[in-house]
Amino acid sequence: MGRPLRNRLALPLGFAFLIVAMLIGALVGPVHIGVGDVLRAIGAHIFGLRSPLHGASDAIVWELRLPRVVLGVIVGGTLAAAGAAYQGVFRNPLADPYLLGAAAGAGLGATLAVAYIPSSAPQRDLLPLAAFAGASVAVVAAYALGSSTGSVSASASLVLAGVTIAAFFTAMQTFVQQQHLDTIQEVYSWLLGRLATAGWREVVIVLPYALLSWVVIILHRRYLDVLAVGDEEAAALGVNVRRVRLLVVAAATIGTAAAVAVSGLIAFVGIIVPHTIRLLVGGSYRLLLPLSIVVGGGFLVLADVLARTIVSPGELPIGVVTAFFGAPFFAVVLRTSRRYG
Amino acid sequence: MTALALDRVSVSLGGAAILTELTAEVERGEWVTLIGPNGAGKSTALRAVAGLVAYEGRIDVLGDDAARLRRRELARRIALVPQIPVMPSHASVEEYVMLGRTPHLAYLASEGREDERAVERALDRLDLLPFARRHLGSLSGGERQRATLARALAQEASILLLDEPTSALDVGRQQQALEIVDELRAEGELTVLSAMHDLTLAGQYADRLLLMDGGRIVARGGAAEVLTRGLIGEHYGAEVRIVGEPDSGLVVVPVRRPVRS
Numbered sequence: 001m002g003r004p005l006r007n008r009l010a011l012p013l014g015f016a017f018l019i020v021a022m023l024i025g026a027l028v029g030p031v032h033i034g035v036g037d038v039l040r041a042i043g044a045h046i047f048g049l050r051s052p053l054h055g056a057s058d059a060i061v062w063e064l065r066l067p068r069v070v071l072g073v074i075v076g077g078t079l080a081a082a083g084a085a086y087q088g089v090f091r092n093p094l095a096d097p098y099l100l101g102a103a104a105g106a107g108l109g110a111t112l113a114v115a116y117i118p119s120s121a122p123q124r125d126l127l128p129l130a131a132f133a134g135a136s137v138a139v140v141a142a143y144a145l146g147s148s149t150g151s152v153s154a155s156a157s158l159v160l161a162g163v164t165i166a167a168f169f170t171a172m173q174t175f176v177q178q179q180h181l182d183t184i185q186e187v188y189s190w191l192l193g194r195l196a197t198a199g200w201r202e203v204v205i206v207l208p209y210a211l212l213s214w215v216v217i218i219l220h221r222r223y224l225d226v227l228a229v230g231d232e233e234a235a236a237l238g239v240n241v242r243r244v245r246l247l248v249v250a251a252a253t254i255g256t257a258a259a260v261a262v263s264g265l266i267a268f269v270g271i272i273v274p275h276t277i278r279l280l281v282g283g284s285y286r287l288l289l290p291l292s293i294v295v296g297g298g299f300l301v302l303a304d305v306l307a308r309t310i311v312s313p314g315e316l317p318i319g320v321v322t323a324f325f326g327a328p329f330f331a332v333v334l335r336t337s338r339r340y341g
Numbered sequence: 342m343t344a345l346a347l348d349r350v351s352v353s354l355g356g357a358a359i360l361t362e363l364t365a366e367v368e369r370g371e372w373v374t375l376i377g378p379n380g381a382g383k384s385t386a387l388r389a390v391a392g393l394v395a396y397e398g399r400i401d402v403l404g405d406d407a408a409r410l411r412r413r414e415l416a417r418r419i420a421l422v423p424q425i426p427v428m429p430s431h432a433s434v435e436e437y438v439m440l441g442r443t444p445h446l447a448y449l450a451s452e453g454r455e456d457e458r459a460v461e462r463a464l465d466r467l468d469l470l471p472f473a474r475r476h477l478g479s480l481s482g483g484e485r486q487r488a489t490l491a492r493a494l495a496q497e498a499s500i501l502l503l504d505e506p507t508s509a510l511d512v513g514r515q516q517q518a519l520e521i522v523d524e525l526r527a528e529g530e531l532t533v534l535s536a537m538h539d540l541t542l543a544g545q546y547a548d549r550l551l552l553m554d555g556g557r558i559v560a561r562g563g564a565a566e567v568l569t570r571g572l573i574g575e576h577y578g579a580e581v582r583i584v585g586e587p588d589s590g591l592v593v594v595p596v597r598r599p600v601r602s
Contacts, residue, residue: 219449225436226443230427236391237496238416238444282476283431 010281014294021298025069028305071198072304073297075259078210080296082252083270084288085217088224089245096270097256101138101165106260108173109134114187115180128261135257141165193264193319195304202262213255220248224285266319268326275333344369344532350398352385359385361556372533374543377553378577383536387502391421416444420493424504430478434488441495463495483514503535519546540593544568564591
């Protein structure tokens with residue numbers, strides 16, 4: 001039977017998009033450095049050779065731009081794959097990493113860390129950890145609440161449980177902020193998302209969780225196609241629906257929490273990327289999931305390039321850029337979502 | 342040999358008894374159809390056999406206690422065609438039929454050549470090869486019905502459960518779908534347990550009928566024994582005439598009660 005040509009070309013084209021996006025990310029900036037120099041400098045660092053660039057330029061490429069690009073790839077890929085995975089297990093085209101309260105949980109965790117940990121403490125280290133903990137608690141709570149209401153309409157009840165948890169966590173976060181007005185600026189700049197402070201350290205922190213998340217999600221891609229026929233028919237086809245859902249949700253959540261922890265809240269990547277891919281190559285998760293990682297990575301790098309050039313020399317929070325494009329996109333998906341039902 | 346054996350199977354949902362001590366056997370290669378008014382428990386009986394609802398009592402599938410079989414093993418023995426299948430409109434017919442191979446694949450394995458061949462056979466059997474690349478959303482009701490049957494066929498289970506297989510079809514498609522099932526049964530020792538509303542079709546295709554009412558089997562036997570004016574009047578509350586057709590069996594015709602003046 002074989003797959004259509006379009007689908008066979010999809011992944012190579014996705015990788016080409018990613019590489020072009022990364023190149024643009026490494027080239028664009030207030031200091032002009034030529035393509036050849038950038039490539040040679042990166043090659044030199046990777047292979048342990050002497051960089052052709054001088055001190056400051058070399059540091060701009062290797063210490064500032066590249067870690068930011070790499071982190072953008074990891075975070076974008078993880079958010080997009082998590083969005084696609086949530087959409088698959090909940091059979092809800094509007095599901096994204098924020099649906100299960102992950103964002104609200106991370107926000108509450110970060111707010112608590114900023115508000116209650118004395119500023120003398122190494123707060124910058126604790127904030128991602130607190131966000132990670134908050135996101136995990138929110139998703140576990142949403143999952144527990146959703147499954148406790150029975151398995152008959154598990155998808156709908158889980159989504160509603162996520163909304164409930166998010167509302168509760170957001171209320172708590174607002175309350176804490178009202179009590180600590182002096183920290184509100186810091187929390188908000190974090191909540192809006194940023195790759196600006198990225199270094200290799202953040203890359204190392206997030207990479208293991210991202211890889212774990214990608215591997216588990218991709219290994220279950222076939223099951224996400226089976227779940228598209230509903231829990232009952234999937235069970236009749238021999239699938240342990242609860243186990244698959246639990247594993248995929250856990251993997252997507254670990255990835256989301258790690259991404260949120262290092263980059264703040266960057267919304268809508270999990271909606272924009274998977275739906276664009278669906279429009280181009282169809283809805284099968286076998287292709288959708290790996291492509292989401294690759295294209296999501298490239299997409300976030302380009303969004304970051306926009307964030308740091310639109311109001312240059314200033315910088316917009318990247319979450320503002322993704323939301324600016326994502327919200328209208330979300331509205332379109334909402335109007336046409338029956339097509340994916 | 343017995344393909345399915347239900348021994349005092351009871352199901353309650355939310356405290357209400359849906360099935361009460363159902364006992365029945367279906368022989369290998371036999372077609373047994375459950376009939377009965379709405380709410381009689383026909384669908385629940387099929388779902389219990391497919392392992393989709395918790396039940397008391399015992400169900401044996403090809404000689405093994407179904408409760409002890411793993412879900413995947415059960416799905417290799419039983420294929421279910423639900424009354425209203427969920428059909429993801431973006432999936433192609435070929436992708437959809439491939440889902441039928443799920444119980445044959447190890448946990449993290451991908452489909453191989455043998456699975457592709459099984460899908461091709463199923464598509465071919467139901468004349469769906471020209472539709473293989475078409476999206477489910479672009480198919481007519483009859484084509485979708487055939488795609489669901491093809492998926493069940495690709496599952497290569499020896500027991501087929503059909504829940505109202507013809508409810509969405511016109512009279513021609515109804516006949517076609519049931520003829521296909523009957524041919525498959527004749528070809529490959531397929532055992533069929535179905536639930537049907539159309540009493541004439543039920544009587545024409547099934548070897549035996551089980552009439553259910555209120556979660557119990559109230560009558561069983563061949564069409565001539567079960568499709569009687571008395572039983573149908575009692576359990577459906579319907580006035581019917583039973584007409585004998587020399588070649589194809591009985592025809593159940595609803596007749597309007599005389600209007601009282």
